[in-house]
Amino acid sequence: MFDELRKKISNAVKNLIKKEEKETKEEVAAAEQIAEQQVSKEKTDSPLEVNTSVATKIKGAILGSVRLTEPEIDGFIEDLRKSLLQADVSYNSADEFTKILRGKLIDTRFKAKDINSEMFENVRGALLELLGTSKPGIDIIDAIRTRIGSNDIPVRILFLGPNGTGKTTTMGKIASMLKKEGIGSVFSASDTFRAAAIEQTEHHAKVLGIPVIKSTYGADPASVAFDAIAYAKAHKIPVVLIDTAGRQETNRNLINEMMKMVKVSKPDITIFIGESTAGNALSNQIEEFSKHMKIDGIILTKLDCDAKGGNAVSIAQATGIPILFFGVGESYDALVRYTPEFVVDSILPNN
Template structure:
């Protein structure tokens, strides 16, 4: 299961079900058109039969009679066309072709073949219109589609407000668009993509790499980055991933093992630091995490190192003592960036957690981990909007390279069927 598979599966099946229903209806419509065309060909005499005693084609009634044939044929055709269309889609009629009104009725009646051929062509144009022309989706269809999507989005952990905003954007786009009948599916994917993009890209994030690069140029060093969040969300692993990424870019890094609370936390951090060939500053369990971080910053300054990545113990937003400890670290160290590490598998609960943390400490960015284990993936759409804090990266596995910049376009690629 790769990330966003759950949401992708849902979106794909809703789009597929809807577009194939529309395609089927159009096919039916097309057949009705063909039937109408055949019926029309049968009802149209090659030339009106003259009545006894009348001169062929010359009596004015014949003109009326021909006109009548044309009229009834068109009525018949439009009935055939509209019956299936009414409840699924509104087919935009091709530009009504004005039948050239004969200047002299008699002259027109004298060329019945030409009139017959005109009527026939007109039917063909209509068929072409149904097949190649633009289709406007009916209100009831749009509503049905949106309702199904709403359920899918909510089931996938997209927050209610974002779901509604997305659906509003989509509804507007679908009502405005005129879809070529054969492109319904790709048009739906395009509209869904555009509407989702509008929701996803509302919160513009800082780019960690360019932020760090900018700070390095300013020589106001070291850059201090503190990682916070609940227990087991992936803070320590994410620090290792970020260290790997920044080291690849040529930055020099120190890690502060400031989780002095959880058993084996220091050894875990040490393991990663050794694997990445990055220095680690540590103390014993029970030591003040702020003092460990202070030492790490001093070490970086003394050695001209550029970045200090500060770990912290996992804590619940309700634990006042541990939150107080975090506030102390924030006061003493004055980190440049505070990153909240949350696991996407927590779904919408992250939104409340982040908001609670924000009451005690500034949060500049979020890293959402374990996207590879998340069958839903909707949180990646909602968290930034709901908290106003941008997502910086997504964790997509346990390897050091499993860290992906949060790029709305890439997320939409992963979330949506290709066409």
């Protein structure tokens, strides 16, 4: 998870530090030489007032703090920008990030002995600032509690996205999370298309001990959702979790079917389930779905299988839709709430 981004940022910083250390060593050597000359000159000029602190002062000035030159910063920034692009960070986000970072570096005086950790602090600050520019996502638990408080239930949550991205699995994870919070839910097995999809939902329902409303394969998925909502109303179950069949954003018929689902089930929260590993294709997928229905949040799955991790950094900014959670494995508890700190802590090496 994030291995490539971590490595790339780390390498860019290391390269710069190595260069900087080499230059500092050379500068110190030169300074020592100047100082020695100065000292011996002072000795000769005025043998009674030997100022030996000159050497220390020059050395201290160089060793004590370092300001990177603009060409050095620009070289580093360009290195980093290319690395981010290779790790699937979108062009705009990489640009924005390096602009923020450049501003920080230009203003920083590094303590020479801490330059490594200070550099990472700057990168960390810039990443947090970049992530902070994205719209914050809805807090699902809070939203549901508010609705329960005003007796306005059930809350309808619809999961959609391309084939095999983890919709059904993630729906199970959300049900499990809600259960831990003491919030009941019911599944709508509205993938009536893919073989074994209904059984897969039934399996989660059985393990988690929650009801499932289903029909037969080929049945209208919208009417299954309608029945699940009616069931929740009748049994005062606060949340309906609606699974859907995977569909490509380019399949007009399936997108039309989804529009009907949205019209009938009137979801309160529509969540796009996308694979972190989808690379640059992900933002196109989300944008195409968004043309036809409002998407409230993204759950980025399979982050555990994604060596690059760039989508976690830039997909919210690229699409204007916040990430709500990350899927980090197959088990029910492999769901991490999105925070900028989680992303930054996962990417930056602990040093």
